[in-house]
Amino acid sequence: MSDAFRDQLVAELPNLRAFAASLCGSMQLADDLVQDTAVKAWSNQDKFQQGTSIRAWLFTILRNTYFSLYRKRGREVQDVEGVYSSKIAVIGGQESHIDLADFRIALAQLPEEQREALVMIGASGLSYEEAAEISGVPVGTVKSRVNRARAKLAAVLSIDGLEDFGPSKATASVTRSAGAFTAD
Amino acid sequence: MVSDFGKSAERSDGASSSTEPSPSGDDAETCLDPRLDQLIGRSLQAHYDDIVSAPLPDTILVLLAQLEAKEKGA
Numbered sequence: 134m135s136d137a138f139r140d141q142l143v144a145e146l147p148n149l150r151a152f153a154a155s156l157c158g159s160m161q162l163a164d165d166l167v168q169d170t171a172v173k174a175w176s177n178q179d180k181f182q183q184g185t186s187i188r189a190w191l192f193t194i195l196r197n198t199y200f201s202l203y204r205k206r207g208r209e210v211q212d213v214e215g216v217y218s219s220k221i222a223v224i225g226g227q228e229s230h231i232d233l234a235d236f237r238i239a240l241a242q243l244p245e246e247q248r249e250a251l252v253m254i255g256a257s258g259l260s261y262e263e264a265a266e267i268s269g270v271p272v273g274t275v276k277s278r279v280n281r282a283r284a285k286l287a288a289v290l291s292i293d294g295l296e297d298f299g300p301s302k303a304t305a306s307v308t309r310s311a312g313a314f315t316a317d
Numbered sequence: 318m319v320s321d322f323g324k325s326a327e328r329s330d331g332a333s334s335s336t337e338p339s340p341s342g343d344d345a346e347t348c349l350d351p352r353l354d355q356l357i358g359r360s361l362q363a364h365y366d367d368i369v370s371a372p373l374p375d376t377i378l379v380l381l382a383q384l385e386a387k388e389k390g391a
Contacts, residue, residue: 139385146377151368164374171377175384233367236360255358256365286357287349 138178141187148257149191155252156199158241170195189263196267239289243282250278
């Protein structure tokens, strides 16, 4: 039994890590969180119901660990620029680009509850129902958090490019493609 | 999943507007341009996948091996 559980757990670690990093904005803290979560999951493996989503179960443990422990310790770090092993990466097609580093800075500006909702729904492949259960809020609240997160990201990424502070090429090209609807 | 992002940004024209329940009620700002919405969706996925595809730190794998060894030894 524990072999199968171990395999499931190991298979989920990369996703858990991506969720953790999105939540806390620090790769180092994310690894601490994943480690704590793995230990807790291991010692509580009898509580996991086979047939349910192990991803949702692990995310719940990680999230609870983060909110109950790490944040109280005042370890909230949003040193986004330095923490991700950021390669130069560009997202998008020919007419629209967002630099990965720029996107992460924008993501870190979202309120935590919006950021986690956005990541769970938009990247982790969880359902609204699963995300709602993980966050302990109604489904409608998750939906509205995701919507607000998207709107805020759109605003941040567009405005950054519009302001004349010498925008990077990446944000400038976002502005170009976004220009049509930021103008009105 | 990413396709979800585009969906809520599309608006049906007029006819069904009074009967259609708003997905979230309080969000007037849900009507982003679909292109920007898709760009955000793709960026989010790229951010996430970048971490998913990165190698796991050895410490976590070592830890799991230790937990397993402890359990088998106990």
